[in-house]
Amino acid sequence: MSVSVFIDGAAGTTGLEIAERLAGRAEFDLVILDDERRKDDDARAEALNDADFVILCLPDDAAKAAVGMIRNERTRVIDASSAHRVASGWTYGFPEIVGRDAIAAARFVSNPGCYPTGFIGLVAPLVRAGLLPAEWPYVCHAVSGYSGGGKALISRFEADRDIAFRAYGLALGHKHVPEMKALAGLAHDPLFAPAVVPAHRGMLVEVPLHLSMMSGAGAPDALRRALADFYAGSMVVKVEDDRPDELLLRASMEPVDTLTLRVLGAADGSQARLVAMLDNLGKGASGAAVQNLNIMADLDETAGLRL
Numbered sequence: 001m002s003v004s005v006f007i008d009g010a011a012g013t014t015g016l017e018i019a020e021r022l023a024g025r026a027e028f029d030l031v032i033l034d035d036e037r038r039k040d041d042d043a044r045a046e047a048l049n050d051a052d053f054v055i056l057c058l059p060d061d062a063a064k065a066a067v068g069m070i071r072n073e074r075t076r077v078i079d080a081s082s083a084h085r086v087a088s089g090w091t092y093g094f095p096e097i098v099g100r101d102a103i104a105a106a107r108f109v110s111n112p113g114c115y116p117t118g119f120i121g122l123v124a125p126l127v128r129a130g131l132l133p134a135e136w137p138y139v140c141h142a143v144s145g146y147s148g149g150g151k152a153l154i155s156r157f158e159a160d161r162d163i164a165f166r167a168y169g170l171a172l173g174h175k176h177v178p179e180m181k182a183l184a185g186l187a188h189d190p191l192f193a194p195a196v197v198p199a200h201r202g203m204l205v206e207v208p209l210h211l212s213m214m215s216g217a218g219a220p221d222a223l224r225r226a227l228a229d230f231y232a233g234s235m236v237v238k239v240e241d242d243r244p245d246e247l248l249l250r251a252s253m254e255p256v257d258t259l260t261l262r263v264l265g266a267a268d269g270s271q272a273r274l275v276a277m278l279d280n281l282g283k284g285a286s287g288a289a290v291q292n293l294n295i296m297a298d299l300d301e302t303a304g305l306r307l
């Protein structure tokens with residue numbers, strides 16, 4: 001028996017990529033409103049209430065309003081926006097971190113933020129294992145392709161080919177900080193320094209560590225082994241033990257739904273760089289939504305993913 005899935009915001013960057021990943025899947029009846037009706041609240045309310053699952057690919061305010069339009073107790077929701085990341089009654093949609101069973105049982109799932117997927121994926125298992133202190137003031141540098149900012153940032157970068165690097169979030173207090181702190185189990189807000197480069201998609205999320213100054217921190221090899229053990233068996237999260245001289249984001253990157261983690265340690269073990277590579281539109285958004293949908297619908301967790 002197929003289940004119906006309504007993508008609200010299907011004409012946007014994330015929504016389009018979810019539709020591509022679900023296309024041709026017989027398990028789902030995909031509901032997408034045409035251009036005339038996609039912003040018509042009556043049509044949306046009907047679709048939101050008819051569907052078994054809705055995936056919200058909307059700005060935060062519109063996502064909150066969409067949830068308010070659901071008048072039944074049955075429709076299950078995956079919200080790609082940042083409106084409900086740490087909201088009560090919502091489950092954080094990172095199955096490797098919160099547990100597959102929690103997602104399977106949830107009615108309201110908030111897809112993680114793209115940058116937080118890298119940060120939390122690196123830090124949470126190590127804090128839980130006692131190999132990194134929860135009290136440390138962590139710093140996170142990250143660069144994203146411009147599709148991370150949706151249609152508006154895509155238009156801006158495609159119109160102005162002269163931008164080579166865009167540091168932003170300079171006032172601090174980026175919207176991702178609360179979920180980074182909460183899901184990594186930290187005592188303090190991490191200092192988050194994001195930037196955008198002129199590549200369409202892809203991101204590098206880095207956490208530099210002064211291990212020798214961190215009370216109780218493990219050595220780089222111990223951190224890498226702990227991550228490998230934590231993600232053992234995952235088809236989506238991969239822990240590499242190579243020592244590359246460089247890590248490249250390519251302007252021509254193809255869509256991919258994996259999250260690749262590395263621990264790059266100094267020879268004397270005093271410092272390390274934890275580095276996550278992912279596609280902001282893959283495990284950072286649309287791939288994660290499809291993985292969560294698969295789990296909620298009790299299907300093969302990785303069906304439709306680009307691994």
Ligand SMILES: NC(=O)C1=CN([C@@H]2O[C@H](COP(=O)(O)OP(=O)(O)OC[C@H]3O[C@@H](n4cnc5c(N)ncnc54)[C@H](OP(=O)(O)O)[C@@H]3O)[C@@H](O)[C@H]2O)C=CC1
Nearest residue numbers: 009011012013014057058062080081147148150151280285
């Ligand atoms: N891009 C990314 O890498 C990631 C995005 N996200 C999140 O996903 C959500 C969507 O982002 P993204 O796809 O990038 O954004 P886009 O701007 O590309 O798409 C948003 C879509 O929502 C539509 N929309 C806006 N308001 C309404 C409304 N009231 N009713 C119906 N449709 C509406 C827009 O319409 P129109 O086309 O007319 O503008 C647009 O098609 C955001 O909350 C974002 O934070 C999460 C992780 C990563």
Ligand SMILES: CC(=O)N[C@@H](CCC(=O)OP(=O)(O)O)C(=O)O
Nearest residue numbers: 080081082113114144148149196
């Ligand atoms: C490059 C860029 O602008 N990225 C966005 C984050 C991506 C996004 O849209 O937010 P979520 O991942 O929380 O949904 C930003 O920094 O606001």
